[in-house]
Amino acid sequence: MAKRLTTSAGAPVGSNQKSLTAGNRGPVLLQDYQLIEKLAHQNRERIPERVVHAKGWGAQGTFTVTHDISKYTRAKIFSEIGKQTPMLARFSTVAGEMGAADTERDVRGFSLKFYTEEGNWDLVGNNTPVFFIRDGYKFPDFIRTQKRHPKSNLRSPEAMWDFWSQVPESLHQVTILMSDRGIPKAPMFMNGYGSHTFSFWNNDGERFWVKFHFKTMQGHQHYTNEEAAEIIGQTREKYQEELFGGIEKGEFPKWAVKVQIMPEKEAEQTPYNPFDLTKVWPHADYPLIDVGEIELNKNPDNYFQYVENAAYSPSNVVPGIGFSPDKVLQARIFSYADAHRYRLGTHYEALPANAALSETNHYHKDGSMRFFDNNSANPDAYYEPNTKGGPVEDPSILEPPMSIHGDIQRYEENDTYGEYKQPGDLFRMFNDEQKERLFNNIAGAMEGVSMEIIERQLAHFDKADPAYGAGIRKALGITPLGSY
Ligand code: HEM
Secondary structure (H helix, E strand, O other): OOOOOEOOOOOEOOOOOOOOEOOOOOOEOOOOHHHHHHHHHHHOOOOOOOOOOOOEEEEEEEEEEOOOOOOOOOOHHHOOOOOEEEEEEEEEEOOOOOOOOOOOOOOEEEEEEEEEOOEEEEEEEEOOOOOOOOOHHHHHHHHHHHOEOOOOOOEOHHHHHHHHHHOHHHHHHHHHHHOHHHOEOOHHHOOEEOOOOEEEEOOOOOEEEEEEEEEEOOOOOEOOHHHHHHHHHHOOOHHHHHHHHHHHOOOOOEEEEEEEEEEHHHHHOOOOOOOOOOOOOOOOOOOOEEEEEEEEEEOOOOHHHHHHOOOOOOOOOOOOEEOOOOHHHHHHHHHHHHHHHHHOOOOHHHOOOOOOOOOOOOOOOOOOOOOOOOOOOOOOOOOOOOOOOOOOOOHHHOOOOOOOOOOOOOOOOOOOOOOOHHHHHHHHHOOHHHHHHHHHHHHHHOOOOOHHHHHHHHHHHHHHOHHHHHHHHHHHOOOOOOOO
């Protein structure tokens, strides 16, 4: 039998269809509080969309350990082969709003929340191993160039290339974005990367630098610009259809989880700065080490509750996993929880998508929407330290000390390795057809951009590889370098 409809205060509702009016054809009465409640709730159904990565697709699943990496990290999630940890994944595009079409050329977000026995570990990565900038100070300006122009309210290629051409460290990521990998067919067909350098520490107090890789087990599949345009003409929701539809049919996508490990001291010897987010660590020097597998096997029962309300943050680490001096990571450690408090409210971590499965005992109190136990199960222990049996700190999980040196300053990146080697190496790995598509994608993306900006950007492509710049010049239909 159907349950009785009630107001949100629990009182039974007699009619949910007919307003209370003065007379059969008369006006509606202010005392119709049930109507008012219904309309007022509707007005509050939307929360602010994420300032970036607003359009997303999510699923629940499991992480399973297949190889022993406990010599690098004491993190309990990796403690034994066969161990399983529940998780929640959310994939996204970066620049588009919530209603954006799924198959646009953009970087894809790759967020994983692992509900471990020592708290939630969030890996908030992308489908690219590098990023456009290597200092978080630049992020708000960079994002502004990806969003709508304040006057035209249109995306602005002029702003994008103006910024990129003055920030050559972006070249590596721009090359990936404009390559075939720029439009994956669906989240299942792309890799994920933690992108930053993080740290591991083990039970002996040794620290290692680590990069996380999630290799698609479905194989890479991409759309060309033309194919993507055709898809968008048919459906704007391709990824949701593929991911949600696939999981409903029992097709569970999987990724192999791997890490690259660098002993702590070696960071001082690499020719590149291993904490620079625009660089990869060559696999020849730091090979991939197998760790485990993730499988997405359940669609959340409610999209809003589990995908929209999901609050991922690089600051969510667990004992055995830590940060690195990467300047972008350092900025992100602040930014995300701040964004969640604004977007979801003070107690966002108590929402079902974000609540840890492990016990949480803290002294944060009161505040708007404090709907869960406000006493940490002990009314006398509301300050710390106390002798009233409140939760106590555990020094055994303190990170080993990290030594630093140098003067406080706003430093220029000054490694001699430069910004052109790795994008050049990547370009040289592409076959002729891949290069041709890259040239055309870039030329297409430059349509309408001022010549001065195009020339400044072409100089960067030339420095990465003369054939790179030449190919784009040809695609743009402009005079090759040297024949002026
Ligand atoms: C989302 C800030 C760089 C990946 C977000 C959000 C903010 C933000 C405020 C929205 C959070 C929310 O409302 O839930 C920043 C800042 C950055 C930065 C300040 C640089 C300083 C990066 C980088 C990556 C990344 C380098 C990947 C390597 C993501 C992803 C999401 C996201 C995947 C979506 C999370 C989700 O699925 O809910 N970022 N971001 N961001 N960011 Fe960043």
